[in-house]
Amino acid sequence: MVGTTVSETLQPGGDVLVAPPTEVAAARSAAMDEEFDRLESVISVRGLDFFYGKEQALFKNDLEIKKNRVTAIIGPSGCGKSTHIRTYNRIYELYRDHKATGEIMVGGKNILAPGTDLLDLRRRMGMIFQKPSPFPMTVYDNVAYGLRQHYKLSRSELSDRVEDALKRSALWDEVKHKLGEPGIALSGGQQQRLCIARCIATEPDVVLMDEPASAIDPVATAKIEELMNDLKAKYTIVIVTHNMQQAARVSDYTAFFYEGFIVEVGPTTQIFSNPQQKQTEDYITGRFS
């Protein structure tokens, strides 16, 4: 783990809200248990800065995303959680003045470097958004969409894979008779699981979830959380969430973000039971936001 100097990015005279760098580094190394070091990192973020135009939103983020684990990203609104994971598939590039600098190493390559094959990167980094966003087509075509884009499959193989993805998303039983109906006709929770099916159908390495349950009801949320537990056997999951109970329930590791800085990273149990940073503790105990 690279213990970067957090304070050097602070503006002179600004309020220093983040602990001194040595303390951060110490906290991190203390927080990492042996397993963390042993596990393979699918994504290694080093010195990631992010800018919305001239406004800097992320400061020197360092983070290791471990294979077949669920990493939760928590923090108050506007702290840069979503901004952070939106760099992993470079989806932020849809907007002209959004810019990321630093390193995001995936498979030995810095994906922020020019020349990265974005289509391949995005196939490997699936993403689930806050608002369920089925495409304006049938349930079947929604799931088949990415498959048709990335693979050449026979008709029967395609339908096998669509069925498999829907089963793994715990949606098959509810939609097997509605494959020809528009995806938008499903309920909100079903739509979100349809998006998960669409995403895992193309066999990504990582599933990025940007507050996947914040727009759906508790029952549907429970289903999705259950699903995440099954999915992590096959995929690496990064989930941004506002809901701390959710983070505690579903994740193995938790990163606490505050005002664009990663304040603390560690095993979820440790972050929630014995946080090393006062800010983390304040947030987790509900003292702010």
Next chain:
Amino acid sequence: MAQARAADDGGAGVSAPATSQNGVGAPSPSRLAALRPRSHRRRKAVDAAIRGFSWVAACAGIAIMVLIVWEVIRRGIGAIDWGFFTELPPVVGEEGGGLGNAILGTIVITAVAALIALPMGFFGGVWLAEFGRNGRVATAVRMVANVNMGIPSIVVGVFIFAALVRPLQHYSGFAGSLALAFIMLPVMARTTEDILNLVPNELRESGLAMGVPRWRVTLGVVIRAARSGLITGAVLATVRVAGETAPLLFTALSSPYWLDGLFGPEGFFGGPTANLTKTVYDFSGMPYERMQELAWGGALVVIAAVLGLNVLMRLIFQRGKEW
């Protein structure tokens, strides 16, 4: 920042409830006197006055339209029979005849205009919404389109007259189509852009996040999501120019004869071409009862077509909000 500081302060005294520090907890007793609400009577009077005025204004607008439509139906309905759609206008002073040539002319002139302007406007609008967006070129194109929409249609007619009719030394239906296309183009482009802007960005992001190239997301997801709106926009843009008269005065002119074939002796529907609006304009000023009756009938056909398509498209659009 303030919030964070409050949190820091709250953390100092560990037992202190954080909420009161944030101002969310129980309110502290105020030193101000209790507030007394203002009289409701005045507010209700103002409310009633504004409501009444809006109602009268809305009714006035609708009443004028109803009066026009009613009058046109009353005076035009008598002229409508089979011959009205199939026959040439009668010789001045005679009875019978119809506006078949003008109806056909208007349909052909408008259709050719739509064929030219709709695809161009559509792709222009897609470019503005999806690719140009807030760039310098797009901003300039958008401004030009807005200005073009505001140009009086007679000016467009005169422009085509100078650019095409004068050099070729004759009026033509095609010149009329060009004038109409000129008017439709910015309308179609801006409508397309506006409708595509209604498609939420999450849908674009979801498409791109699948590793699908931008152009495929645009075609397969974004345009698909907006398809009913786009079709409505195209039809409304077409209907809007179908009722134009001024751009045709200097271009298609008019003619007492049938359209001379799409590729007549003078080229691509070359000669002066009969059309409904110009014919209504001409016949309504003639001192012959039959001609005036035909003019009313022509006006009725134009209004019925424009109104009918508008209503139809709005019905479809209301049902078709599928994103």
